[in-house]
Amino acid sequence: MKIAIGNDHAGTFYKNTIVEYLKSENIEVINYGTNSEDSVDYPDFVHPVAADVESNSVNLGIIICGSGNGASMTANKHQGVRSALCWTKEITKLAREHNDANILSIPARFTSVQQALEMVKVFLNTEFEGGRHQTRVDKIACS
Structure with missing residues (x-):
């Protein structure tokens, strides 16, 4: 398995x-994230993760920023990406x-490291269940 990961300054640890x-x-x-806690712009670290997921050069992606929102919004601009902002293992x-999420977006300022690892x-x-969920997932992408 191959995973792409990206983070901003809030998600370095x-x-x-x-x-x-x-x-x-x-x-x-594949680590696209910053290794510093100095302020950076999350899209610079999220777009490469989403591009790898979009091109199927990795199996899944993980992105981390303070709220998880900006990172997830950025990733979801890529066709074929289904980034899910999660804060519990149940939501994950x-x-x-149900959604065949292929990128996990973690809100570093709202989850513990232990919660993030569990997610x-x-x-x-x-695994994606498919079935009735496949029809819904098929309707997500704009064509």
Whole structure:
């Protein structure tokens, strides 16, 4: 499995913790995030993640910013990307099962690192249910 990850200054510690976990699981990581806590613009770090997901050069993406909103909005500008802003593992599970989310957006200022790790584990280990949900997912993309 290959994961692209991106973060702004609010998500640096979270990103580093998540990358350490992913590598411990032998998951290949493409790191587009900043390694600093100096202020940066999240779109600069989110667009490359979304582009990798859009082109299928990675399996999934993870993005992290203060609220998770700006990062998710940015990612969702890419066709074929379904970024889900999640703050609990239950919401994360439904985002994968019902919406076939392919990017997890984490709000660093509103979740603990432990919650973020739990969400990542659920995100990576939950499959899309398809069926009645596929029809809805098909209606998301504009053509």
